[in-house]
Amino acid sequence: MNHLNLNCTKGKLKNGLEYILYQDKSIPLVSVNIWYKVGSAYETKGKTGLAHLFEHMMFQGSENVAKEMHFRYVQEAGGTLNGSTSTDRTNYFEKLPANSLELALWLESDRMGYFLPALTQEKLDNQKDVVKNERLERYDNQPYGLAWELINTNLYPEGHPYSWSTIGFLKDIENYTFDDVQNFFKKYYSPNNACLVVAGDFENDNATNLIEKYFGLIEPFDADYKPEITYPKLAENILVEHKDNVQLDRLYLAWHSDLIFGKDDAALEVAADILSGSKNSRLYKKLVFDLQIAQDVSAFQYSGKFGGQFMIISTARPGINLDQIKKIILDEIKTICINDVTDKELEKSKNGIKSQFVFAMQNIDTVADYLNHYKFHLGEPNSFEFDLNRYNSVDKVSIKSAVNNYLTKPFVELRIISKG
Amino acid sequence: MILDRTQKPVNIAELNFTLPKTETFTLSNGLKVYFINKTNLPMIRLNLMINAGSKFDPKNKNGLSYLTSLVLDEGAGGLDALELSDEFDMLGTNFGISTDNDSTNLSLQTLSDKFEKSLELFSKVLLQPSFNKADFEREQSKLINRILQSKDEPEYLADLVFDNVVLGDQNSYSYPVSGYEETVASITLEEIKNHYRKFFVPSNSNLVVVGNIKNDELFRLLTKHLNNWVNSKNDFSFKNISTTQQKKIYLLHKEDSVQTEIRVGHHSPLRSQDDYFQRLMLNTILGGQFTSRINLNLRERNGYTYGATSRFQYYKDNAFFEVSTSVGIENTGNALKEILFELENIHNGITDSELEFAKSSLTKKFPLNFETYRQIASGITGKILYNLPEDYFDEYIANVNSVSKSEVEQAAKLFVDNNALSIVLVGDKNLLKDKISNFNIEVVEVDTKGKSL
Numbered sequence: 001m002n003h004l005n006l007n008c009t010k011g012k013l014k015n016g017l018e019y020i021l022y023q024d025k026s027i028p029l030v031s032v033n034i035w036y037k038v039g040s041a042y043e044t045k046g047k048t049g050l051a052h053l054f055e056h057m058m059f060q061g062s063e064n065v066a067k068e069m070h071f072r073y074v075q076e077a078g079g080t081l082n083g084s085t086s087t088d089r090t091n092y093f094e095k096l097p098a099n100s101l102e103l104a105l106w107l108e109s110d111r112m113g114y115f116l117p118a119l120t121q122e123k124l125d126n127q128k129d130v131v132k133n134e135r136l137e138r139y140d141n142q143p144y145g146l147a148w149e150l151i152n153t154n155l156y157p158e159g160h161p162y163s164w165s166t167i168g169f170l171k172d173i174e175n176y177t178f179d180d181v182q183n184f185f186k187k188y189y190s191p192n193n194a195c196l197v198v199a200g201d202f203e204n205d206n207a208t209n210l211i212e213k214y215f216g217l218i219e220p221f222d223a224d225y226k227p228e229i230t231y232p233k234l235a236e237n238i239l240v241e242h243k244d245n246v247q248l249d250r251l252y253l254a255w256h257s258d259l260i261f262g263k264d265d266a267a268l269e270v271a272a273d274i275l276s277g278s279k280n281s282r283l284y285k286k287l288v289f290d291l292q293i294a295q296d297v298s299a300f301q302y303s304g305k306f307g308g309q310f311m312i313i314s315t316a317r318p319g320i321n322l323d324q325i326k327k328i329i330l331d332e333i334k335t336i337c338i339n340d341v342t343d344k345e346l347e348k349s350k351n352g353i354k355s356q357f358v359f360a361m362q363n364i365d366t367v368a369d370y371l372n373h374y375k376f377h378l379g380e381p382n383s384f385e386f387d388l389n390r391y392n393s394v395d396k397v398s399i400k401s402a403v404n405n406y407l408t409k410p411f412v413e414l415r416i417i418s419k420g
Numbered sequence: 421m422i423l424d425r426t427q428k429p430v431n432i433a434e435l436n437f438t439l440p441k442t443e444t445f446t447l448s449n450g451l452k453v454y455f456i457n458k459t460n461l462p463m464i465r466l467n468l469m470i471n472a473g474s475k476f477d478p479k480n481k482n483g484l485s486y487l488t489s490l491v492l493d494e495g496a497g498g499l500d501a502l503e504l505s506d507e508f509d510m511l512g513t514n515f516g517i518s519t520d521n522d523s524t525n526l527s528l529q530t531l532s533d534k535f536e537k538s539l540e541l542f543s544k545v546l547l548q549p550s551f552n553k554a555d556f557e558r559e560q561s562k563l564i565n566r567i568l569q570s571k572d573e574p575e576y577l578a579d580l581v582f583d584n585v586v587l588g589d590q591n592s593y594s595y596p597v598s599g600y601e602e603t604v605a606s607i608t609l610e611e612i613k614n615h616y617r618k619f620f621v622p623s624n625s626n627l628v629v630v631g632n633i634k635n636d637e638l639f640r641l642l643t644k645h646l647n648n649w650v651n652s653k654n655d656f657s658f659k660n661i662s663t664t665q666q667k668k669i670y671l672l673h674k675e676d677s678v679q680t681e682i683r684v685g686h687h688s689p690l691r692s693q694d695d696y697f698q699r700l701m702l703n704t705i706l707g708g709q710f711t712s713r714i715n716l717n718l719r720e721r722n723g724y725t726y727g728a729t730s731r732f733q734y735y736k737d738n739a740f741f742e743v744s745t746s747v748g749i750e751n752t753g754n755a756l757k758e759i760l761f762e763l764e765n766i767h768n769g770i771t772d773s774e775l776e777f778a779k780s781s782l783t784k785k786f787p788l789n790f791e792t793y794r795q796i797a798s799g800i801t802g803k804i805l806y807n808l809p810e811d812y813f814d815e816y817i818a819n820v821n822s823v824s825k826s827e828v829e830q831a832a833k834l835f836v837d838n839n840a841l842s843i844v845l846v847g848d849k850n851l852l853k854d855k856i857s858n859f860n861i862e863v864v865e866v867d868t869k870g871k872s873l
Binding site for chain 2: 003024026027028029063064067068071072073075076077078079080095097098099100102103105106110114125126127128129130131132133134136137138140141142143213214217245246247248278279280285288289292295315317318344347348351352353354355356358359361362363364
């Protein structure tokens, strides 16, 4: 499909900043998207959540952009903007009418090169409060909101980069110092540790000149630290029970699995879809449709650069014991290990994935972020066809082997139980 | 040449944006079709809006429209629920049904080469739903459990109470789309069938199609697959009485909460072309954006919250004004004080630069609203729902730009009434009581239906 073959121009400034240009003139918008190669995996004990807090600080202004003005300038120009922090990377993006490309590049370059002079204790204190509220609102005060943290502290050994969540522990958030934030910037926010994508309606020459103009003078430094890739194993199953203010009990099963773009990664995603991705998927049909003992069920492969995990989550209907649900899930995994999945199941999953690739192309923000995603993991931004092909190559044998490799091993079982 | 970084770059050139063109035609059964040809990708988006929202749910049958939409695609045209779902999945087509207060919406998103087959399935769901007893019972009990689960969700609970106290018992818009456990439990399959027969007719619906297909081909396929959809004569009505509320704090106790959900607002006049843009400017300045007054105050200056916004919520036949946020328990009183301050202070006038900022932001953002197939379809659907003028989008920028400072100030007087504010707090009452005791506003403890305890 030629819609998935994106003709990109790639370049690199003298200071090491890599950039990718992709033209799409179907609508007069431009998307600017920067990935910094740092996420929560790079944090250390006692300083969890720092990458995410730092992302907040990047919106607090820089040498030539006063507090609040970063948002203001983009919104005044009719744009939208945000940033996000994951385990592996931090991204910043804005989408603007095409004639405001230069504004976005000025803003992004100012905080890449001239962030520290504008950093103040007052701004830090304010954003620590904001992030504490974010944690309380989105995790602590949400039903089942602590599940992810409970799973990962048990699934990964202490000190593993995925053993804490990106938001960080409340205590750590309270304790960040001014120096922590400064040092974080000095360690990771170098132009040679970032990649800039410009996508949308613009001229290549103009964009190249503007990138050189705004980013070219930023001094690079050595961004050194990288977490190690280890392959943690569980010696035996771990059971965690947590009482919460919830109406219905919920079961979480978590296995170690393959890394992103690893040999079994795509096969595990397809297996997850066959287990729970549609009404007639195996677990949904059994648990929700036929037996009606579960309110919902979902399985997914969640993989990153430094670890992968396969999860199955199911909420019990009132009065149903989680053991009953667990048994059906584990039996189904056994079945997949022994018997091939059907042609129809495979085709159904693949057709869905193919459509989602095309649907994703509607949004220039999404396209820009994918280009950075592929560049980050594969080295080549134009990898949509490669990626689709990864799923298309999944067959009965690879599913069986992937499930055998990972889902027959020990797992973490979390039960969130109603306080009643 | 040395770069002067202190200077914000200025825009080059005017933007060359042309609105997508809407073509309209009517099938012989009376179904009105709005079509936008968009060809950058091989895909088609289709939205069918049926005038069948939860506002039509009879008394004590709240959830009827929503449950109907849940059962509708559980088997149709000779396919059982799982077969039907498989057929859509095999095509890689996304099919969905949603219900809100005003309407039930069926949507289809498909690759162009799978459009006809997808439309055929769509037509089966719409024209020949099976409504089997077993499927009905399963969906009904799933919904009852879903309602039970929503009691865990503080945002949902705050909205539930707010809708009720602001719009009042005598107003169909005040009831939740999903219904209550006992009202859903009382719904029968016969009532679902009757609801379907009464509301799911072409004359009560509008179809919006955005996609990579020729006009005449679309007309041919729609005629082939939807023309058998027949009309029946029916009258619909719903209760829409609103009363002005007294200023009160409604407290919903949620044990062990670590945050307080806050809603502050009141009933508001209907959306109208006469004042829509004035209210839009007003809200953009007050709380519609990140850099609006309320968020800058509560988040960026005081750190009370992760975010705070205000909005005018427009239904087809009703509306309210609402400020919403979630704050740490210890800051509940402080945050409420700042919200009330901003609602007072907006009556003291706005600055030229605030107005210029709001205009610039909204007019320049205009093209961003037409990027995806779904956005375009939603834009047209909104135009139909609110019965907006034919040239609404053509005149949008001019209308925004024509709003004057005094009109916004007038709008603040007319549309932000600080004597009629209902304040909803969802949190742990034992920790909240002393935070709200010195406001001199009556505090009423309520249940999830907004009834005082």
